[in-house]
Amino acid sequence: MRLTFIIPVYNERDTLERLAEGIMRYAADYDHTILFVDDGSTDGSYEILLELEERHEAVQVLRLRGNFGKSLALTAGFAHVDGDLVFTMDSDLQDDPKEIPRFLEKLEEGYDMVCGWKSVRNDPWHKVIPSKYYNKAVSWLFDVPIHDVNCGYKLMRREVVKNLHIYGEMHRLIPVVAHSLNFRITEIPVEHHRRQYGVSKFGFERFSRGALDVLTMWFLSNYRHQPGHFFGKLGGLQILFGWLCLGLCIIVFFLMDTQAISAALLAVGLVFGATGAVTISLGLLAEMILHHLMRMDPAAYIAEADQE
Numbered sequence: 261m262r263l264t265f266i267i268p269v270y271n272e273r274d275t276l277e278r279l280a281e282g283i284m285r286y287a288a289d290y291d292h293t294i295l296f297v298d299d300g301s302t303d304g305s306y307e308i309l310l311e312l313e314e315r316h317e318a319v320q321v322l323r324l325r326g327n328f329g330k331s332l333a334l335t336a337g338f339a340h341v342d343g344d345l346v347f348t349m350d351s352d353l354q355d356d357p358k359e360i361p362r363f364l365e366k367l368e369e370g371y372d373m374v375c376g377w378k379s380v381r382n383d384p385w386h387k388v389i390p391s392k393y394y395n396k397a398v399s400w401l402f403d404v405p406i407h408d409v410n411c412g413y414k415l416m417r418r419e420v421v422k423n424l425h426i427y428g429e430m431h432r433l434i435p436v437v438a439h440s441l442n443f444r445i446t447e448i449p450v451e452h453h454r455r456q457y458g459v460s461k462f463g464f465e466r467f468s469r470g471a472l473d474v475l476t477m478w479f480l481s482n483y484r485h486q487p488g489h490f491f492g493k494l495g496g497l498q499i500l501f502g503w504l505c506l507g508l509c510i511i512v513f514f515l516m517d518t519q520a521i522s523a524a525l526l527a528v529g530l531v532f533g534a535t536g537a538v539t540i541s542l543g544l545l546a547e548m549i550l551h552h553l554m555r556m557d558p559a560a561y562i563a564e565a566d567q568e
Contacts, residue, residue, distance in 0.1 A: 261290060261291070261344050261345065262290070262291045262292065262293070262342065262343040262344050262345070263287055263290045263291070263292040263293070263343050263344075263345050263346075263347060264292070264293045264295060264341045264342060264343030264345070264346050264347070265283055265287075265292065265293065265294045265295060265346075265347045265348075265349060266295050266297065266334060266337035266338065266341070266346060266347070266348050266349075267279070267294065267295065267296050267297065267337075267348070267349050267350070267351050268297050268299055268330050268333035268334060268337070268350075268351065269296050269297060269298050269299060269301060269305050269309065269333075269351045270298075270299040270300065270301055270305075270327060270330075270333075270351075271301045271302060271303040271305060272301075272303075272305055272351040272352055273301070273303050273304050273305040273308050275351060275352055275353040275456075276296070276305060276308050276309060276312065276351065277308065277312060278353060279349075279351060279353055279357070280294055280296075280312050280316065280319055282356075282357035282358070283349075283357045283360070284316065284318055285357065286357045286358055286360040286361060287357075287360055291343075292318055292343070293318055293320055293342060293343060294316075294318050294319050294320065295320045295321075295322060295337050295340060295341075296309050296312075296319065296320070296321050296322070296351070297322045297323075297324065297333040297334070297336055297337045298321065298322070298323045298324065299324050299327050299328060299329070299330070299332075299333040300324055300325070300326040300327030300328065306321070306323055309321045320340075322336060322337065322340060324336060329428075329429075330412075330431045331426045331427050331428060331429065331430050331431040332427065334348060334426065334431050335424075335425075335426055335427070338421050338424060341418060341421055343418065344417070344418055345364070345367065345415060345416070345417060345418065346415070346416050346417075346418060346420075346421050347360070347363070347413075347414070347415050348412055348413070348414045348416075348434075349412060349413055350412040350413070352455055353453060353455075353456065354452055354453045354454070354455055355376065355412065355413040355450070355452075355453075356450065356451050356453060358451075359376070359413070359448075359450045359451065362448055362450075363376075363415040363448065364415065366415075366446065366448050367415055367417075369446075370444065371444045371445060371446045372416060372417050372419065372420050372438065372443035372444045372445065373414060373415070373416040373417070373420055373435065373438050373443055373444070373445040373446075374414065374415045374416075374445075374446055374447065374448060375406050375408065375409075375411055375413075375414050375435055375445065375446070375447040375448075376408065376411040376412075376413030376414065376447065376448065376449075376450040377406065377407050377408040377411060377447040377448060377449045377450060378408055378411055378450060378452040379407070379408075379449040379450075380451075380452060381452050391410065394409075394410065395407060395408055395409050395410065397474070398410075398433070398436065398474060401474070401478060402436045402439065402440070402477070402478070402481065403439075404435055404436055404439050404445070405445070405446070406435060406445065406446070406447040407447065408447065409432065409433065409435050409436065410431075410432035410433075411450075412431075413450055414434065414435075416438070416443075419443075420438050420441075420443050423437075423438075423441055424437055424438070425437075428472075428473050428476075429473045430473055430477070432473070433473060433474070433477050436477055436481070437477070440481045486547075487543055487546035487547060488543035488544055488546060488547040489543070490543065491539050491540060491542050491543025491544075491546065492540055492543050494536075494539050495535075495536040495537065495538075495539030495540035495541075495542075495543065496536065496540070497536070498532045498533070498535050498536030498539060499532070499533055499536035499537065499540075500536075501532045501536075502528075502529045502530065502531070502532030502533035502534075502536060503529065503533070504529075505525045505526075505528045505529030505532065506525070506526065506529035506530075506533075508525050509522045509523075509525035509526045509529060510522075512525060
């Protein structure tokens with residue numbers, strides 16, 4: 261059994277050597293590769309990674325042309341996976357390599373993905389509180405049976421990695437994507453260390469991006485293969501509201517003889533009726549695009565044992 265560690269790096273030069281040594285220590289019983297993906301670091305992290313690559317056979321380095329974000333860094337790493345099992349970890353030493361054997365033990369119980377759960381999180385309040393409610397909302401919205409959706413410390417089978425397509429801030433929703441494909445996921449509590457080096461890359465602008473990605477994932481989870489149903493329902497409601505306005509327009513015009521109100525209701529009814537028709541047309545157009553351009557690989561829904 262071969263392990264591959266995918267570790268995105270952005271300006272974490274002071275942690276890299278200790279992290280690599282910790283992983284090699286706790287993964288020593290397995291054939292393993294540590295793939296560091298440098299996401300456009302400017303603090304000398306890349307040079308340190310090259311030194312580690314020269315000194316340790318297990319270390320490999322992949323460099324991106326700029327700072328494209330964690331999702332793209334993970335995607336680039338996933339494309340180079342050569343192991344049967346894949347770990348993802350953050351590079352700031354807040355994830356402890358000593359947890360590696362516990363992840364492996366849990367996966368052997370028959371799961372496809374094991375997520376870390378920072379039950380005690382050593383981060384500033386402005387990261388802890390939003391993350392707490394974000395995790396609760398995502399867990400409820402997608403019915404994902406874990407507490408910490410966006411923990412970067414994960415172990416998954418290669419079959420899962422092959423079916424992950426993430427972008428934007430979607431790295432926070434990897435368990436949701438796996439769960440939507442009916443992979444078996446679980447979690448274990450992990451020790452979370454306080455940051456000792458560098459600065460957090462967390463920013464308040466991520467709130468809005470994260471919320472939009474959750475909305476995108478909700479849409480994809482429910483209407484990925486049938487967008488016409490979503491736009492059809494929305495357009496139908498718009499048309500229904502338009503007809504109600506037109507009905508009220510007639511009632512007001514004949515019973516109350518109030519031309520201003522009836523004219524306003526007529527305008528609103530016509531607008532909603534027209535926009536409803538446009539919305540339904542968008543749904544039909546989306547269905548046509550899927551029909552002609554989308555080529556869904558059936559293997560994405562077949563269990564690995566059945567494929568063999």
